Amino acid sequence: MEDLNEMKKVILQYVINEYAEEDDDVTFDTPLISGGLVDSFSMVSLKRFLEVKYKISIPDDKATPEAFDNVNSIARLVQEYL
Amino acid sequence: MGYSNKTRQIYLDQLAAIKEAGLFKQERFIHSSQAADIEVEFPAGATTKKVINICANNYLGLSSHPEVIRAAHEGLDTRGYGMSSVRFICGTQDIHRELEQRMTEFLGTEDTILFPSCMDANAGVFEAILTQDDVIISDRLVHASLIDGIRLCSAMHDTFKHSNMEHLEQKLQLHADKRLKVVVNDGVYSMDGDMAKVDELVALCDKYDAILLIDESHSSGFIGKTGRGTHEHHGMVGKIDVITTTFGKALGGASGGCVSGRREIVEMCRQKARPYLFSNTIAPVVVSGVLKVLDILNESTERRDKLEVNTAFWRKGLTEAGFVLKEGNTPIVPVMLFNAKLAQDVSRDLFAEGIYAVGFFFPVVPNGQARIRTQISAGHEIHHLEKALDAFNKVGKKHGILGLTKQEIIDKFGQ
Numbered sequence: 253m254e255d256l257n258e259m260k261k262v263i264l265q266y267v268i269n270e271y272a273e274e275d276d277d278v279t280f281d282t283p284l285i286s287g288g289l290v291d292s293f294s295m296v297s298l299k300r301f302l303e304v305k306y307k308i309s310i311p312d313d314k315a316t317p318e319a320f321d322n323v324n325s326i327a328r329l330v331q332e333y334l
Numbered sequence: 335m336g337y338s339n340k341t342r343q344i345y346l347d348q349l350a351a352i353k354e355a356g357l358f359k360q361e362r363f364i365h366s367s368q369a370a371d372i373e374v375e376f377p378a379g380a381t382t383k384k385v386i387n388i389c390a391n392n393y394l395g396l397s398s399h400p401e402v403i404r405a406a407h408e409g410l411d412t413r414g415y416g417m418s419s420v421r422f423i424c425g426t427q428d429i430h431r432e433l434e435q436r437m438t439e440f441l442g443t444e445d446t447i448l449f450p451s452c453m454d455a456n457a458g459v460f461e462a463i464l465t466q467d468d469v470i471i472s473d474r475l476v477h478a479s480l481i482d483g484i485r486l487c488s489a490m491h492d493t494f495k496h497s498n499m500e501h502l503e504q505k506l507q508l509h510a511d512k513r514l515k516v517v518v519n520d521g522v523y524s525m526d527g528d529m530a531k532v533d534e535l536v537a538l539c540d541k542y543d544a545i546l547l548i549d550e551s552h553s554s555g556f557i558g559k560t561g562r563g564t565h566e567h568h569g570m571v572g573k574i575d576v577i578t579t580t581f582g583k584a585l586g587g588a589s590g591g592c593v594s595g596r597r598e599i600v601e602m603c604r605q606k607a608r609p610y611l612f613s614n615t616i617a618p619v620v621v622s623g624v625l626k627v628l629d630i631l632n633e634s635t636e637r638r639d640k641l642e643v644n645t646a647f648w649r650k651g652l653t654e655a656g657f658v659l660k661e662g663n664t665p666i667v668p669v670m671l672f673n674a675k676l677a678q679d680v681s682r683d684l685f686a687e688g689i690y691a692v693g694f695f696f697p698v699v700p701n702g703q704a705r706i707r708t709q710i711s712a713g714h715e716i717h718h719l720e721k722a723l724d725a726f727n728k729v730g731k732k733h734g735i736l737g738l739t740k741q742e743i744i745d746k747f748g749q
Contacts, residue, residue: 297492297505304508 259306260327266301267323270294280323295320302326308333356674357697362690368397368587370713374690385690386718388708390587393556393665394627394637395713397587401630402623409622417615421448422604425615433621436628437592441554441562441579442571445600448621450613452551452580452591453479458607459547459578459593460487464516469509471502472518475526477549480518489516496523499534506542515544516576521564522552525699525707527666529557532568539575545599547576551591552666555584556712561631561638575599581620586627590616637712641665644719645710651723652708655730656737665710668694669726670703672740673747677704680729687725702749 260280271289272278284290290298299315302308310333319329352358362376368390373382396402409429419425434446449455456479460470468489472480475496484491492509494502502517509515517539519530530548539546550563558566561584565574576595581588593603603610630637645665652659652669660668671677677693684691684706695704710719730736735743 293491294493296490297508300490300492301508 256327256331259330260323262305263302263326263330264323267298270298270301282323283321284323285317285321290320292317298326302330306330306334356678368392370395370711370715370718372690376685383685383688385685385688386714386722387690388710388714388722389690389692390709390711391552391583392587392711392713393584393641393709394561394631395711396584396627396630396637397713399627399630402586402626405626406619406623410619413618413622415619416617419615420611420613421615422611427615427618427621429618429621429625430615433625434592436625437594440628440631441550441577441594442565443574443577443594444597446592446594447600447603447607447610448616449591449593449607449609450616451582451589452549452578453482454609454613455578455591455593456480456483456549457486458483458609459576459599459603460484460489460516461608462603462606463599464489464514466490467513468516469512469514470516470518471505471509471544473497473520473530475523476518476520477524477551480520480549484518489514497528497531499531499538502535503538503542506538506544510542515542516547517544518547519549520552521548521550521554522557522664522666524552524666525668525694525705526660527662527664527668527707528660529553529564529567529662529664532564532570532574536568536570536573545575545596546573547578547595548574550577550579551583552664554579555627555631556638556641557664560635581616581624581627586620586623588620588623590620590624641710641712644712644714644716647716648708648710648719648723651719652726655723655727657726657730657735658738658740658743660705667708667710669706669708670740670743671706671735671747672702672704672744672749674704676733676735676743676747677706680706680733683729683732684725687728689722689725691722702744 268278299310303310319325362374364372364374365382366373370386372385372387374385375382413427417425430448434448437446460483464487466488470484470489471492471494473496474493492505494505522529535546553563555561557564565571576599578593579591581590649667658670671680674695677695681691681693691706691708694707
């Protein structure tokens with residue numbers, strides 16, 4: 253199993269590449285959805301990335317805006333399904 | 335009647351909030367036909383004013399062309415005013431099928447289906463051809479009508495950064511296991527005036543077995559050597575799987591649109607696309623007008639060539655005057671002002687000088703990207719453009735923005 257810190261770095265990098273503008277400072281606990289960086293449309297592709305990358309399946313009812321709201325919580329969610 | 339004061343107040347509050355945010359849209363009443371010279375009543379109740387229009391989608395100047403008007407009259411006389419039916423019940427005339435065939439030939443595709451508008455074409459096409467086993471990967475700046483169509487469909491939706499082919503390739507790899515993949519782009523982006531990298535899109539879609547859909551609304555009729563669109567410009571005629579486009583801009587400017595492309599996809603739209611199945615057929619008068627437009631375009635490239643000359647003249651004039659423009663080579667020339675209030679002030683001052691050009695700001699364009707979007711037409715003569723340049727110079731001087739860089743404008747007016 254991938255180390256949690258390593259996983260958080262991978263997810264953070266994906267979020268930065270995917271959604272951040274040049275001057276956005278995104279960290280492990282930056283609010284992504286409530287902070288407006290990631291919208292509900294983009295959440296679908298983020299979920300897809302996690303499922304493909306970690307070969308898991310996250311049930312739709314677990315992929316909530318709260319669970320996806322920062323890198324820390326996303327990593328915790330992924331760990332549940334590894 | 336359930337429209338209580340409480341209900342009314344909910345809407346009044348929302349409208350007040352729109353006004354307070356400076357986002358309240360007001361129509362300007364035009365008392366003439368669409369052309370380079372128009373007569374405008376603004377604000378409502380004011381005496382009409384003669385102005386030069388540089389914000390219409392009338393790229394080829396055909397909206398009020400005498401031959402198009404004559405053809406429309408003939409259509410009205412021979413095929414009537416309305417059909418009172420959707421296409422598949424009793425709303426298909428010979429001229430509807432003729433227009434579909436002519437558009438197929440014009441765009442270099444396999445088949446075409448007409449829709450009441452391109453908004454409807456985009457609203458209907460995705461749901462008709464995709465299921466939840468599929469994915470749509472769209473450029474992040476595609477037109478609102480494509481986004482609405484994508485939302486109406488059960489396929490997964492992902493996006494790629496604007497015109498970033500590397501990012502698109504990553505997404506095509508990420509979704510490699512999906513049954514069908516559809517890549518969605520505008521041919522020319524309506525707010526920035528830049529063109530999609532159609533040749534690279536075709537190559538990527540070939541490599542990853544993806545369907546390529548391009549909305550050519552801001553290119554049909556004038557982009558490419560004979561005005562077929564961005565696919566002609568990039569030497570890709572016959573290689574675009576789905577083209578959606580409108581008759582409401584360069585192709586006569588009235589209304590109507592179509593989906594044109596692979597035969598099976600068009601047939602799926604004919605069987606399943608809801609705006610086609612549940613909305614009236616395009617009025618015969620419009621169909622007759624568009625058929626004449628295609629005749630005019632097939633006879634000569636004169637209008638499209640003139641548009642190219644006009645666009646080059648306009649871009650050069652604004653650049654020499656010291657405005658910041660969005661790079662590009664299409665008749666959509668955005669004059670960047672970055673600040674929303676400045677864009678509104680410049681638009682108002684231009685109107686006072688006899689130039690009709692509208693300011694765009696958030697949420698129509700990203701925050702801090704306010705602009706005056708100018709659109710050039712083959713209906714403009716050089717004297718129109720010279721007068722418009724004089725006005726831009728005068729208004730630019732008044733606001734002290736000529737020769738300033740993007741950063742200097744932002745420093746002076748805020749973003």
